[in-house]
Amino acid sequence: NGESHWCYDIQANSNPGSCQRPDQWGGECQKSHQSPIDIVTHKARLDHNLKPFSFSGYDKKEKRTVKNNGHTVMVSLEPDARISGGGLAAQYRATQLHLHWSESLNKGSEHSLNGQRLAMEMHIVHEKDTAKEEAPNPKDKIAVLAFLVKEGNEFNEGFRLLVEALDHISKPEMNFTMEASSIMDLLPKENKLRHYFRYQGSLTTPTCDETVVWTVFKEHIQLRRDQILAFSQKLYYDQEKKLHMTDNVRPLQPLGDRLVSTS
Ligand SMILES: Nc1nc(-c2ccc(Cl)c(S(N)(=O)=O)c2)cs1
Numbered sequence: 001n002g003e004s005h006w007c008y009d010i011q012a013n014s015n016p017g018s019c020q021r022p023d024q025w026g027g028e029c030q031k032s033h034q035s036p037i038d039i040v041t042h043k044a045r046l047d048h049n050l051k052p053f054s055f056s057g058y059d060k061k062e063k064r065t066v067k068n069n070g071h072t073v074m075v076s077l078e079p080d081a082r083i084s085g086g087g088l089a090a091q092y093r094a095t096q097l098h099l100h101w102s103e104s105l106n107k108g109s110e111h112s113l114n115g116q117r118l119a120m121e122m123h124i125v126h127e128k129d130t131a132k133e134e135a136p137n138p139k140d141k142i143a144v145l146a147f148l149v150k151e152g153n154e155f156n157e158g159f160r161l162l163v164e165a166l167d168h169i170s171k172p173e174m175n176f177t178m179e180a181s182s183i184m185d186l187l188p189k190e191n192k193l194r195h196y197f198r199y200q201g202s203l204t205t206p207t208c209d210e211t212v213v214w215t216v217f218k219e220h221i222q223l224r225r226d227q228i229l230a231f232s233q234k235l236y237y238d239q240e241k242k243l244h245m246t247d248n249v250r251p252l253q254p255l256g257d258r259l260v261s262t263s
């Protein structure tokens with residue numbers, strides 16, 4: 001068959017040759033400013049321009065559609081949620097959020113901190129509100145806010161609706177509309193979001209465009225173990241429900257000549 005679709009190692013290993021595993025991904029995936037990376041926290045450079053973020057529309061309760069797109073669970077976000085500040089050159093509109101995870105609670109995040117990977121990672125993807133005269137594909141066309149997720153003892157009420165929705169989207173292409181919820185429900189308290197890491201990188205999925213300004217927050221989201229495991233248990237990569245959706249995590253990429261900054 002022609003160019004097969006991209007997939008993660010766990011999928012390629014279960015059906016060799018059926019899809020393109022990460023080291024075969026095309027597009028810009030084999031270039032040198034890729035994501036995710038390991039963040040060595042003591043090497044991050046303090047940057048006083050990295051001010052706190054301004055979140056607008058993050059607290060708005062909306063009914064949102066969640067979808068199993070065969071790679072992750074993706075929540076569509078209306079263009080009314082926006083961010084500015086945070087050392088960003090412009091205002092950005094939220095477009096979608098999704099997650100990466102593993103049933104092994106120490107290898108489900110895409111970024112690692114000092115070599116440690118956590119249980120999950122949530123990405124809130126934003127597109128720059130560019131005026132027309134801008135370059136076509138600027139390096140900061142996309143801003144992703146990344147939150148690492150670790151196991152906590154408390155049930156996370158903010159994630160209840162999303163976790164309950166998973167039962168309804170077990171197979172690829174299935175959609176479900178959640179009861180009204182806000183993006184803020186999913187995040188740590190806003191006053192804990194002043195500390196973050198910043199670097200220039202890429203999408204962590206093909207075509208891995210090197211157009212993402214990354215923000216990785218120091219404060220982690222905490223979910224109870226059963227909430228974390230629900231993602232791997234309820235979701236499947238395939239229509240036949242033979243392969244649980246888990247380990248949808250791209251391998252770490254070399255930092256190369258890049259520096260990581262910190263607020
Ligand atoms: N079809 C799919 N698209 C994505 C996606 C899209 C945009 C972005 Cl920015 C990302 S990521 N992981 O770099 O945040 C992932 C996942 S699965």
Ligand SMILES: [Zn+2]
Pocket residue numbers: 098099100123204
């Ligand atoms: Zn992602």
